[in-house]
Amino acid sequence: MYPQLIIEALKKVKYPGTGKNIVEMDMLEDNIRIEGNKVSFSLLFEKPNDPFIRSIVKAAETAITTYVSPDADIKGNISVTTKQTVRREPEKLLPDVKNIIAVASGKGGVGKSTIAANLAVSLAGMGYKIGLLDADIFGPSQPKMFQMEDARPFLERIGNRDLIRPAENYGVKLLSIGFFVNKNDAVLWRGAMACNALKQLISEGNWGELDYLLIDLPPGTSDIHLTMVQTLSITGVVIVTTPQEVALADARKGISMFTGEKVNVPVLGLIENMAWFTPAELPGSQYFIFGKEGGKRLANELHIPLLGQIPIVQSICESGDTGIPAALQPDTITGNAFHKLAESVVERVAWRREHLAPTQQVNVS
Ligand SMILES: Nc1ncnc2c1ncn2[C@@H]1O[C@H](COP(=O)(O)OP(=O)(O)O)[C@@H](O)[C@H]1O
Numbered sequence: 463m464y465p466q467l468i469i470e471a472l473k474k475v476k477y478p479g480t481g482k483n484i485v486e487m488d489m490l491e492d493n494i495r496i497e498g499n500k501v502s503f504s505l506l507f508e509k510p511n512d513p514f515i516r517s518i519v520k521a522a523e524t525a526i527t528t529y530v531s532p533d534a535d536i537k538g539n540i541s542v543t544t545k546q547t548v549r550r551e552p553e554k555l556l557p558d559v560k561n562i563i564a565v566a567s568g569k570g571g572v573g574k575s576t577i578a579a580n581l582a583v584s585l586a587g588m589g590y591k592i593g594l595l596d597a598d599i600f601g602p603s604q605p606k607m608f609q610m611e612d613a614r615p616f617l618e619r620i621g622n623r624d625l626i627r628p629a630e631n632y633g634v635k636l637l638s639i640g641f642f643v644n645k646n647d648a649v650l651w652r653g654a655m656a657c658n659a660l661k662q663l664i665s666e667g668n669w670g671e672l673d674y675l676l677i678d679l680p681p682g683t684s685d686i687h688l689t690m691v692q693t694l695s696i697t698g699v700v701i702v703t704t705p706q707e708v709a710l711a712d713a714r715k716g717i718s719m720f721t722g723e724k725v726n727v728p729v730l731g732l733i734e735n736m737a738w739f740t741p742a743e744l745p746g747s748q749y750f751i752f753g754k755e756g757g758k759r760l761a762n763e764l765h766i767p768l769l770g771q772i773p774i775v776q777s778i779c780e781s782g783d784t785g786i787p788a789a790l791q792p793d794t795i796t797g798n799a800f801h802k803l804a805e806s807v808v809e810r811v812a813w814r815r816e817h818l819a820p821t822q823q824v825n826v827s
Pocket residue numbers: 567569570571572573574575576577603735736772773774775776778779780782783
């Protein structure tokens with residue numbers, strides 16, 4: 463038996479309604495294997511719910527036993543893969559970056575940048591190689607949170623390209639739109655200008671090898687969000703909200719944008735920030751200043767994981783101003799909360815990788 467004979471036999475199998483055979487339609491994948499009498503290969507279908515999967519597989523089996531050899535062991539050896547579940551993989555811009563996670567929120571002021579910074583620091587503390595891209599053109603706050611307001615990343619020549627070397631602190635490589643513009647000018651940028659600058663930070667940043675690149679997105683839904691998802695192959699997005707109704711309503715809008723057809727990025731989960739307040743002198747009590755468990759409820763309702771609940775803690779607020787992230791302090795309420803959050807993000811990313819292989823196997827037996 464030769465692969466060519468098998469291909470010829472499969473040319474006899476037509477895809478209903480097209481007048482074309484399955485080889486012409488590029489459905490035969492380049493993986494024909496012949497071991498003794500055993501023949502196996504896979505067929506690629508457009509959609510997992512293609513009504514002809516079963517009949518085409520049967521027809522292909524019959525074609526092999528009829529035209530190649532009656533002894534061919536083919537039954538059950540044709541596997542089916544489908545295209546549709548594969549998101550268009552944008553050209554791999556950052557091949558050395560394993561995971562890209564966007565941190566988004568519907569509303570401003572819910573703690574998106576605080577979460578992004580502390581998540582980055584916690585992940586770095588766990589030994590991962592971490593980068594953080596501050597893409598919030600309306601309020602780039604990461605330089606301050608990392609005590610790097612004066613950092614001016616410089617160009618370095620790598621091979622035949624000039625790349626921007628990220629600033630680095632607490633084990634996190636940082637590039638911020640704030641490094642390049644005066645904070646007060648950032649808001650005046652027109653959409654296209656901001657998008658171009660961000661594209662440049664991504665494609666010309668010398669990020670090197672990273673386990674996770676976090677992106678602090680601007681709040682809401684805008685051109686920037688579209689640019690980001692179209693430029694990068696984003697592993698997933700985490701949505702930050704407070705338990706307050708107005709924040710939840712905006713979080714919901716954000717989620718529907720990310721899961722919508724135009725953007726279509728997996729939502730890894732929801733983070734409820736400012737979940738409660740516990741005063742230092744009353745460590746046993748919790749005050750639900752912005753409402754109780756609103757984030758948890760929204761996560762349940764939309765069937766997305768709740769990745770963490772972060773309380774309101776004075777040191778979190780202060781640490782944003784001093785530029786020493788609260789997550790750096792081990793064995794504190796905040797240090798632990800951010801560590802736990804980082805663990806659930808890692809777990810969630812691993813889960814997605816394991817359960818959603820790029821092509822989905824369909825069982826046809
Ligand atoms: N869990 C928290 N506890 C106390 N203060 C917080 C907490 N999360 C955020 N903040 C404070 O709230 C303000 C807004 O947070 P920020 O991260 O800048 O929000 P965003 O990026 O969503 O606009 C900042 O002053 C920050 O220090």
